[in-house]
Amino acid sequence: YPIALEAVQKLDALFAIERDINGKSPAERLAVRQELSAPLMAELHKWLNAQLARISRNHDLAKAINYMLRRWDAFTRFLSDGKVCLSNNAAERSLRCVPLGRKSWLFCGSDRGGQRAAVAYSLILTCRLNNVDPQAWLAYVLARIADHPVSRLDELLPWNWKAAQVALAA
Numbered sequence: 001y002p003i004a005l006e007a008v009q010k011l012d013a014l015f016a017i018e019r020d021i022n023g024k025s026p027a028e029r030l031a032v033r034q035e036l037s038a039p040l041m042a043e044l045h046k047w048l049n050a051q052l053a054r055i056s057r058n059h060d061l062a063k064a065i066n067y068m069l070r071r072w073d074a075f076t077r078f079l080s081d082g083k084v085c086l087s088n089n090a091a092e093r094s095l096r097c098v099p100l101g102r103k104s105w106l107f108c109g110s111d112r113g114g115q116r117a118a119v120a121y122s123l124i125l126t127c128r129l130n131n132v133d134p135q136a137w138l139a140y141v142l143a144r145i146a147d148h149p150v151s152r153l154d155e156l157l158p159w160n161w162k163a164a165q166v167a168l169a170a
Contacts, residue, residue, distance in 0.1 A: 003051050003061055010044050018086045026082030038079050045072065094125040123158075132158040 017036050021029045052065045068075065078084040127134040141156050154160060 001061060003055070004064075007048075007051075010040070010047065014040055014044075014086060028082070030080075030082030033079050033082070041076055041079060045069075090129060091125070094129060095121065127158045130158045130162060132162045137161055 014037055017032065017040075021032045024032075048065050048069060052062060052069070055062050078086050123138070124134040127137050137158055140161065145156065148156060155164070
């Protein structure tokens with residue numbers, strides 16, 4: 001479909017901007033997004049609504065466009081926070097091991113056990129995404145969490161812990 005091809009091209013322009021700012025600080029990413037991505041997103045929103053008016057509401061493309069427009073606030077969140085990624089591909093790749101080993105994880109034993117396993121996977125994969133050794137981070141956190149003030153739990157997050165370890169080593 002020509003409409004789908006044009007939509008992919010418009011989205012690819014956003015991903016090209018993201019590739020250029022990958023690795024920069026959140027503040028730098030936010031500034032570039034506000035300057036370059038925000039106008040593209042406004043144009044995309046307008047374009048999607050125009051396309052939706054042109055095609056049958058039962059068409060597969062209309063369903064896809066409606067899906068995106070209903071989630072527009074979530075999709076555009078990256079425009080207001082330099083730490084947010086345009087896509088969740090990295091998180092999905094990290095969690096690919098979960099469905100692959102589903103039959104092996106019968107140890108969960110209950111819904112609550114499954115929820116605890118999900119929390120553990122999330123913590124471990126967050127460490128990996130932030131280049132933090134999960135075992136070292138978990139050992140550090142478990143040794144200190146009982147005495148750590150609740151109001152300062154954010155200090156124990158993997159990215160904050162890593163920065164503190166680097167500062168300590170220096």
